[in-house]
Amino acid sequence: MRINLLLYLMAVSISVSQPVTISGTVINDKGKPLVGANVFLEGTVLGAATDLSGYYIIERVPSDRFYKISARYIGHRMTTKDIATEEGKPITVDFELVMSLVDLDEVVVAASFSERKKRAQASPVTIISQDDLRRLPVRSIDEVLTGKVPGGYANLPSRPGQNNSAFTLRGGTSGSGRPLGDVKIYIDGVELLGFDMQSYPGIADFIDPDDIEKIEVLRGPMGSTLHGSNAQSGIIHIFTKKGSRSRKTVMKLKFARKITQAPILDDDAVGQETTFSMSGGNSSSASYNIGFNNSIDQEVMPGNGRDIERLKVHGSVNAKIGTAVIDVKTYHSWGQQGFISNLYHLLEYKEDRSWTNAPEHWDDSLASGGTSYYKPGFSLNITQSFTQDWYQSLVIGNDSKKFLYKKYYANSGQGYLTENWNRYTLNYFWHYKKKISNSFNIDLTTGTQRTMSNHVRLSGSMDERKDQYYYEDFDDVSIVDQSNQNSGYYGELVIDYKDRIYLTIGERVEQNEYFGKDYGTHYSPRLGLSYLSEIGGMIIKSRAAWGSGGINPPKAMQALPSESNYSINIGNPDLRPERQSGYELGGDFYFGDNFFVEVTYFDQLFLDGIANDPSIDDLQTIKQEYWYINLGQIINKGWELAAKTRVGPLDISANYSILDSRWGEDSLRQNDPVYEGFFDKGTRRNDVPSSTGNLSLVYNVPGFSPKSTKGGSVALDISYIGKKKGRDWLLYYDGQYNPDVSPFSYYSKDLLMHYKPFNSVRLRFNYWVTNKASVFLDIRNLTEHTDISRSIIEPALGKQVMMGIDFTI
Numbered sequence: 001m002r003i004n005l006l007l008y009l010m011a012v013s014i015s016v017s018q019p020v021t022i023s024g025t026v027i028n029d030k031g032k033p034l035v036g037a038n039v040f041l042e043g044t045v046l047g048a049a050t051d052l053s054g055y056y057i058i059e060r061v062p063s064d065r066f067y068k069i070s071a072r073y074i075g076h077r078m079t080t081k082d083i084a085t086e087e088g089k090p091i092t093v094d095f096e097l098v099m100s101l102v103d104l105d106e107v108v109v110a111a112s113f114s115e116r117k118k119r120a121q122a123s124p125v126t127i128i129s130q131d132d133l134r135r136l137p138v139r140s141i142d143e144v145l146t147g148k149v150p151g152g153y154a155n156l157p158s159r160p161g162q163n164n165s166a167f168t169l170r171g172g173t174s175g176s177g178r179p180l181g182d183v184k185i186y187i188d189g190v191e192l193l194g195f196d197m198q199s200y201p202g203i204a205d206f207i208d209p210d211d212i213e214k215i216e217v218l219r220g221p222m223g224s225t226l227h228g229s230n231a232q233s234g235i236i237h238i239f240t241k242k243g244s245r246s247r248k249t250v251m252k253l254k255f256a257r258k259i260t261q262a263p264i265l266d267d268d269a270v271g272q273e274t275t276f277s278m279s280g281g282n283s284s285s286a287s288y289n290i291g292f293n294n295s296i297d298q299e300v301m302p303g304n305g306r307d308i309e310r311l312k313v314h315g316s317v318n319a320k321i322g323t324a325v326i327d328v329k330t331y332h333s334w335g336q337q338g339f340i341s342n343l344y345h346l347l348e349y350k351e352d353r354s355w356t357n358a359p360e361h362w363d364d365s366l367a368s369g370g371t372s373y374y375k376p377g378f379s380l381n382i383t384q385s386f387t388q389d390w391y392q393s394l395v396i397g398n399d400s401k402k403f404l405y406k407k408y409y410a411n412s413g414q415g416y417l418t419e420n421w422n423r424y425t426l427n428y429f430w431h432y433k434k435k436i437s438n439s440f441n442i443d444l445t446t447g448t449q450r451t452m453s454n455h456v457r458l459s460g461s462m463d464e465r466k467d468q469y470y471y472e473d474f475d476d477v478s479i480v481d482q483s484n485q486n487s488g489y490y491g492e493l494v495i496d497y498k499d500r501i502y503l504t505i506g507e508r509v510e511q512n513e514y515f516g517k518d519y520g521t522h523y524s525p526r527l528g529l530s531y532l533s534e535i536g537g538m539i540i541k542s543r544a545a546w547g548s549g550g551i552n553p554p555k556a557m558q559a560l561p562s563e564s565n566y567s568i569n570i571g572n573p574d575l576r577p578e579r580q581s582g583y584e585l586g587g588d589f590y591f592g593d594n595f596f597v598e599v600t601y602f603d604q605l606f607l608d609g610i611a612n613d614p615s616i617d618d619l620q621t622i623k624q625e626y627w628y629i630n631l632g633q634i635i636n637k638g639w640e641l642a643a644k645t646r647v648g649p650l651d652i653s654a655n656y657s658i659l660d661s662r663w664g665e666d667s668l669r670q671n672d673p674v675y676e677g678f679f680d681k682g683t684r685r686n687d688v689p690s691s692t693g694n695l696s697l698v699y700n701v702p703g704f705s706p707k708s709t710k711g712g713s714v715a716l717d718i719s720y721i722g723k724k725k726g727r728d729w730l731l732y733y734d735g736q737y738n739p740d741v742s743p744f745s746y747y748s749k750d751l752l753m754h755y756k757p758f759n760s761v762r763l764r765f766n767y768w769v770t771n772k773a774s775v776f777l778d779i780r781n782l783t784e785h786t787d788i789s790r791s792i793i794e795p796a797l798g799k800q801v802m803m804g805i806d807f808t809i
Contacts, residue, residue, distance in 0.1 A: 023057040037073040045385040063087040071095035074129040100593035110216040110237040114431035114445040122528025122545040123223030128215040147694030147719040150640035160297035171636040171661030184231035190397030208293035222545035225524035232549030232580040249280035251809040261798030262300040271297035290315040306338025324384040336372035355737035369406040392430040417459040446491035454483040504528035518573040539590040548581035558628040598642040606634035633664025656693040678747040691722035712767030728753040778802040
């Protein structure tokens with residue numbers, strides 16, 4: 001009996017097939033390795049990404065089976081091959097991917113959290129790939145939107161390394177004055193601190209731009225509704241790089257020198273930057289990526305002698321455990337800078353325009369002291385696959401910032417401010433696909449998202465300088481402690497008919513503590529339809545979408561009663577979130593592999609803008625009484641066009657947008673003579689250009705020697721900002737400080753003017769002198785345009801030159 005059992009177990013062990021290994025390389029049609037290409041076995045959860053040599057390896061593949069293996073890389077046509085595995089025989093499968101602008105099989109996540117091919121998206125998605133970022137790196141959110149995204153617009157920054165908050169998508173929406181409180185920014189699935197919590201959110205203050213793998217931008221409420229409050233104008237999702245599972249450790253080192261024109265100083269401001277990163281792992285299950293970035297920049301305006309200093313550190317670990325993939329990332333940044341006199345350059349205007357009533361402190365506006373910050377954050381992403389068509393995902397993360405402000409004047413009091421912001425994100429969803437017949441497939445994503453945000457602010461004035469202050473040290477202390485929870489449940493169903501027609505139905509149900517207590521639950525629905533057809537050699541994707549989104553009140557606690565030394569907010573329990581809804585129609589046209597055109601028309605209506613209403617004030621009381629109410633409409637309409645093509649070694653991309661942003665109905669401000677018709681229905685809004693455009697030319701330079709096979713590129717990027725209406729700030733200051741000019745009210749029609757269109761030009765060159773070292777030259781604002789349309793005290797930076805060298809070891 002024992003002998004028979006032993007023979008049985010031996011037979012079973014022999015009959016169990018041993019898994020095999022599949023490996024190979026992925027190159028482009030010019031023979032260059034493609035880094036980060038995805039190779040996967042269709043119908044399974046098995047796959048891998050290529051390393052710096054274009055090499056991949058997939059282990060533990062069941063033997064004695066037939067598979068389809070595919071390789072995919074952004075900007076290239078996906079290739080699929082048939083293979084058969086045999087026990088004990090490793091397989092080598094190499095891929096040569098042909099460059100192609102047909103990106104319908106690109107996987108995006110910005111619209112619905114889960115992975116979904118671009119062909120199923122009913123709203124346009126802009127993908128800024130790793131190759132795009134290598135040719136033209138970005139350093140702030142405004143550079144993401146300016147030129148690269150149709151319908152995007154941003155003012156030029158005014159200080160080195162500044163995160164520019166004055167940018168919009170499709171004209172923006174907020175009637176309360178926030179520049180962009182309605183675009184939500186994610187990094188690796190974690191929601192960042194936005195304009196509802198702090199000013200100037202961006203990417204340069206906490207992440208090294210060289211660490212970005214790709215960026216997805218989704219514009220309009222038609223595709224962003226599942227993301228909830230503060231996403232009604234779009235989504236910006238940043239994905240950072242992961243380490244390679246190659247056993248080879250790769251180190252990268254960059255040294256750069258920066259020169260920025262500072263005409264106010266009649267000199268140049270210089271800076272320097274150093275970057276180091278190291279990545280590696282093993283061939284099967286784990287990888288890592290660590291690095292740091294340090295930069296020092298001189299000020300471009302008169303200051304108190306302190307430079308702008310920043311240090312960023314990041315690290316990530318990615319591991320595959322069974323059917324689960326775990327990705328952990330953390331980032332930390334520190335920064336400090338002194339104070340500048342942003343009034344200094346007004347002294348020239350003071351003399352030329354006879355501003356004899358200008359304040360005396362203009363002549364001596366410098367203060368000692370400075371600001372500093374610490375910004376930590378982390379993300380944990382866990383994705384577990386049950387089958388090839390069913391997986392669940394959990395994202396937990398935090399984005400924080402601690403800010404300290406100390407300012408000392410020689411002849412006046414000392415100012416002190418400290419602020420702490422925190423935002424915690426938890427997002428859980430599962431994604432399921434099923435073939436229900438030969439013609440129909442369904443794709444379902446459903447989940448829940450929680451965000452918890454808090455803001456603590458302490459400010460006041462002191463009589464003496466200290467390293468540490470306590471509550472009793474302040475003469476007029478002010479403390480603000482705000483917190484907010486947002487919870488939502490969402491679901492989206494995509495019905496696919498023969499891989500040609502896609503119907504999208506989605507809904508998010510949300511509650512937010514910033515809403516009025518009697519408002520209740522907010523609903524954000526969406527509908528979408530896309531249809532693929534072929535005419536000759538042309539592929540056409542027709543699409544239509546409708547959606548509605550909301551944004552919580554822009555100032556914390558507006559719905560709740562509050563009281564200050566001078567006024568009383570009686571509260572409004574019915575205060576609704578600002579909302580936007582709209583539709584878009586468009587098409588994507590692919591002419592072979594080398595020509596692509598995208599056309600979109602959008603019509604969006606913004607409702608329930610929030611404003612202060614003092615009409616309820618009781619004149620018999622000492623303090624002014626007011627409340628916040630919903631009012632006002634903004635009508636945003638426009639056209640967006642984008643095109644890409646390749647002509648030999650030259651890559652050409654262009655976009656052009658027509659923006660028509662006007663005030664709609666406004667029950668309060670349109671009846672108030674104080675506003676002098678500023679908000680009249682049909683009046684074009686200030687600071688929104690009538691059109692924007694971009695032309696980008698990239699010439700790919702080949703390598704000329706065996707020691708330099710990588711070559712390089714020369715990129716010319718021209719951004720166009722069309723005519724826009726705004727205030728004549730010089731005339732406004734004339735009225736304030738020139739005794740011969742009558743003062744103007746802030747809303748006077750006599751102040752309105754049209755700023756002329758302008759171009760901003762960027763030129764970048766990089767070349768690998770060896771296969772391990774490259775040099776680069778990057779010139780921004782080559783035309784030296786100085787823009788004062790939004791603020792006379794913050795002119796745009798002049799020409800900026802960066803040059804340096806990159807090493808790969």
